[in-house]
Amino acid sequence: MSNADTPNVAEGLSIRGITKRYGPITVLRDVDLDVKPGEVVALLGENGAGKSTVSSIIAGLVPPTAGTMTWNGQPYAPTSPADALRRGIGLIHQEMRLLPDLSIAENVFVGRLPTRNGRVDRAGMARRAAENLHSLGLDVSPATLVGALRVAAQQQVEIAKALTLNARFLIFDEPTAALGGEETDNLFAQIERLKRAGMGFIYISHRLDEIARIADRVVVLRDGQKVGSHATAQVPVKTLVEAMVGRSLDRMFPTIEPLNGREILRVEGLTSPDGTFSDVSFSVKAGEVFGIAGIVGAGRTELMRAIAGADPIASGTITVEGRPLAPRSPADSLAAGIVLVPEDRKAQGLVLEHTIGDNIALGNYPRVAPNGFVTPGAVRRFADANIRRFGIKGRAGQPANHLSGGNQQKVVLAKSIARQPRIVILDEPTRGIDVGARAQIYDVIAGLAREGLAVIVVSSDLDEVLGLSHRVMVLSRGTNRGILDHTQANRISVMERATH
Amino acid sequence: MTVQTKHPAGAVPRFKVDLTGGVWGPLIGLIALCVFFAFKAQHFFTLQNAIIIFDQVTVYGILAIGMTLVIITGGIDLSVGSVLAFSAMTTGWLFSIVGMPFVPALFCGIAIGGVAGLASGLLVTYARLPPFIATLATMTITRGLANKYTDGNVVSGWPDALNTLNTYRHFGVITATTAFFLLLVIATWAFLKYRPAGRNLYAIGGNPEVARLAGIPVRFYLVGVYVVAGGLSAIAGMANAARLQTSQPYDGLGYELTAIAAVVIGGASLSGGVGSIGGTLIGVLIIGVLNSGLSQIGAQTYDKDVIIGVMIAAAVAFDTLIRRRR
Amino acid sequence: MTVQTKHPAGAVPRFKVDLTGGVWGPLIGLIALCVFFAFKAQHFFTLQNAIIIFDQVTVYGILAIGMTLVIITGGIDLSVGSVLAFSAMTTGWLFSIVGMPFVPALFCGIAIGGVAGLASGLLVTYARLPPFIATLATMTITRGLANKYTDGNVVSGWPDALNTLNTYRHFGVITATTAFFLLLVIATWAFLKYRPAGRNLYAIGGNPEVARLAGIPVRFYLVGVYVVAGGLSAIAGMANAARLQTSQPYDGLGYELTAIAAVVIGGASLSGGVGSIGGTLIGVLIIGVLNSGLSQIGAQTYDKDVIIGVMIAAAVAFDTLIRRRR
Amino acid sequence: RAAEPVKIGLAVANLQADFFNQIKQSVEKNAKEMGVTVVTVDAKGDGATQVSQIQDLVNQKVQALIYIPAGAAAAAVPVKTAKAAGIPVVAVDRNPADAPGDTFIATNSVVAAKALGDYACKQTGGKGVLAVIQGQIGTTPEQDRDKGFKEAMTGCPGVKEVAREASKMWMKDEGFNIAQNMLQRDPTINIFFGRADALALGAAQAAKAAGGDHKVYVFGFDGDLAGLKAVKDGTLDGTMTQRTQFMGKLALQSALDLVAGKTVPAEQLQDAALTTKENVDGYIANHP
Ligand SMILES: Nc1ncnc2c1ncn2[C@@H]1O[C@H](COP(=O)(O)OP(=O)(O)OP(=O)(O)O)[C@@H](O)[C@H]1O
Ligand SMILES: Nc1ncnc2c1ncn2[C@@H]1O[C@H](COP(=O)(O)OP(=O)(O)OP(=O)(O)O)[C@@H](O)[C@H]1O
Ligand SMILES: [Mg+2]
């Protein structure tokens, strides 16, 4: 009974004139949005456009400053997330919110633990959690503690949590940011299934290729205002990008320039103590962007952390500019000129309660204050320069947790690159970053290479690896499956090796 | 509060936290202590002595149960020792000065313990004080009030029935206070392990915002645990009165530290979300066995302090060690 | 350890954390207290009285400086009161029993305070004990050792020069111990605010993994703060000896709680990453003014407890309130 | 004499007070000379801890118990516990009213405090402004010393008490702070009575730091080593020296007599010696 032609549908969710202000800052201005049952509406926009804020308002996390909502014809003004859930509206938040010390099953059912004879029904809970995780392609014991999972698996737990909510309306805020292709396919299969059962969705993502696959309609936000609405998802990506960033993007990736630098980093036979990677050898030249591809769990992150001194190494050698490096801590690798931009910005990249300025200054004090006196003014000036360079939407004195996810990612990039390293390792550098900013970051990466740095890019976004790199190494189950020149590397040649 | 609990998601964590216990380290430590004392102290390894040790730890143990709940939610309760005295003095004052019959006076005492907990809970949730400060305030205030009732004097002349609770050995083995303590342990264990409300406490301690998003009434639970901790402190106060046959305003001085130590030795984390009653019981027994055993082998008073310090550090370090191995 | 600091990213945080101070609430509370006592107690608002209050808070204050550093890194140090006594007794024993000249004995005492801190620091970083347990062990052990030196006896007969430090008023106003305390405050303030190493402590407390990945030698810093806290406890022990002219093994009993309370009243969070020396100084003075002022208006001992409890809660709640407003 | 040495339990209230520490040392010293084994436990001021410790001593089969009660008033449970196991009890310093020890050794505090009060009255010429630094309120020594001193003061109407505040742990730093605040409030105070030497020493230090223009008399109680030295150098104007060395020895002797089945008097109250600059040297050389 999809009667899309009826203008004021009683069914589904509709929001009217939603405005949100934080003090003097207006984050959302007069936003209208309708989602019918069985429909997936994609919500697009730059970092900080207000997508997560819209989601939070609908899910009862924050109250709107002005505006009204109706849900299935009834006025809807949730007072708390619990209230929204009772009405059948659930949210997967952009930032993963799991309890590391509890099991997967308990995380999935937190706040609504099923009981049997007055006791928590552990068996039933485990069974249902396992079923849902299986449908997403994750086959781990539901008794596993969430803290022991890698990022992608945690994201899948988060999704499983949403799928078991018995909601009739779900908001997915960047659910695939940490997922690979296969996991994404599994998620989409689940969304299709629920759509057919009449569930409505808001779907937020910066991966525009996903939009055409999953969305029925597209709504674009810019600076807190609705600037575009497309009745079909078959919109050319170019049009979407223009609506989002307010200008046209002629190209995504910078041109790959010919290589003529000398070798800076050489890795030989590197093996981890627990076998997540073994016998990996490669080398990177000055001015080179070296891509590392692989499916989720291939061991890329572990390998990078080992080179950065964050994890131990069992055997093998690392040579930086001819000098051997046997890092026992990140400080050792940093001293050799290697910086790592970690994949998990919340746990490894930022001190969330501290200001943006303090975060950018961390590790950069010799540059912030060459005289050894870190004055607040020096911190602010240093931060402001980086805020401008990376187009961060925020002020130096704001706490990092006030920033939108994408802007947080930019802060992590900024503070690492400010160290003026010789070698930069970027692990999922554009996780959660909008297309416009992504092009900007690609320019920064190419610029770093042009300055003579060696850049390593690890990404689950294959286009990114292919578009940026001079050479691509493919990792599968912790071993090197071949290094391809950018002239030979394409989706097929890489995937063949990655799934080998 | 510990550094090592903050391991980031996605990194290979150094050890696994086992909620249902994870108390192997302390348990092994406890057994080692018992074996050691059994060889060293002639009368240590007897039923009689086991009874004595349980009797000695009952008051601390009851406090530690409430403390476990509070610590699991990520809080701390410094007021338990003072509330113990405050409630006992309330009962004592009502009974021996106001002249109320004993049983209603007893219930008033327990209720006032709950009220003290309520005050802490409201300060934590609504005035948003850090639990350390909120319960420090309650601790200071209740200690002052406990003194005011009788101007610092001792209450004696409790009914004999009260003393019997601590002296009469049912089945020749267990006193009513010890039995009650063990029942409380079992009930709280079952609550924490099997009841949704118990599991919710772990979620709250793990991340209160996640808990709130999941629809758990966080404030209600938080106020609840402080009220329960207050009520249990009051009950501990009566167990103490039964044991000593007198009550005085300085009863329970410093017991909060022992209770917290027992809970942390038992594997709980002061940053919340981790802990178990089984662990707490072991923590309580380690402290009890150490104190009693060292007295019995005639250790010098000052050496005792040194040995206890070393043993506590060793028991917990040992636990970390075996967790890291696994 | 507090619940409210755990708000995750993306949520609307309730208040802004101001690293450089954010101590308006306690400061206003302190001023309000001073005004109140100035009206109530005849001789309160005098230079003489200000000197007395600073004199009374010097020992606590020195402990609280070390405690601030430890708490900023996300730790806690329960051993400061015991280490105070341990070092003073070490110096006393070397000086009056072994017969070492005073100045070397003094430095040995301070060094041994640092060694006690080193022990705590190593237990925290290498044995991975929670700071609560590590410093509880150090606290118990050092108290035992402090007693062993002299079999529990008092050390008296400190050189007169030592006492002069606390009694001779330079420029007619300030004693050497108070001046030293204030210098320490200023030095630590500058260190925390302006030196990279000071800023790094905040990062370690905020998220140790982020700090480690930024190349900060986290363990080195952590061991460092415990050593400094131990050394400062030893210095506080000498200030205490200068003040009381005797030292005994039970000096400083329970001072750790006062020091922690001062730091937390001053706006630090027990979960780390937040705190300031300015705040701590205000926290120390609030406690000092309350104790002294209430004595001076002749409050009863018990009423004093009740009032102090209420005022501490009020000062911190007020701070939360105005932060929320902003 | 049996081959096994006699084993005696000594349960001390808290070693943080020098008075108890002196008794403990005396018992241990004499025991060593007599070849008696003593097992000492320190309750650190907590009654419940003391009950536990006495249970442990009983379980260890000590033959007699020297019991110095912890807490505000003497608890009966330890005596009952020991008696139930057939172990004789020597109560020192305080005696549980409802279950007294087989013998009780203590200073007659009321009489001693009165003697001190009379001396203070005489020294100050019967005129002055008095401030009292109390011990922990509700405790027997505090109450007895208050009673005796008050009796003396009724005979000394020229001395007016203007301030009293209680310490919580009888410690020197408490005495210092309390006295300092009292002087701040009323600088005319010229007599302090600290209910223990540590409190009095703190008060003396405060008076010195205040640097007032008139003589401040300070009286203590206990006659512990630091107190006696202070009397000698004039910091304290007088104290009551309790006969700790003798009491320790007597306690041990009584315990041994009880073990041997001899009868021992139910009460063995000791005098405390008024100690002033004139007679202090003797007490320092040879503590009674
Ligand atoms: N508590 C707050 N106080 C002030 N500003 C805030 C607060 N929370 C969010 N903002 C601001 O609101 C704006 C919108 O943020 P939001 O998280 O909705 O962006 P988003 O569209 O989800 O971006 P992203 O794609 O990066 O996730 C941002 O500029 C952010 O800085
Ligand atoms: N915390 C952990 N506990 C156990 N195993 C882990 C942990 N983290 C990673 N692993 C394992 O190590 C292997 C490599 O993981 P890693 O995160 O390095 O992969 P990746 O290729 O970077 O994938 P991703 O895209 O998820 O980052 C995986 O098989 C994973 O199961
Ligand atoms: Mg967002």
Ligand SMILES: [Mg+2]
């Ligand atoms: Mg990865």
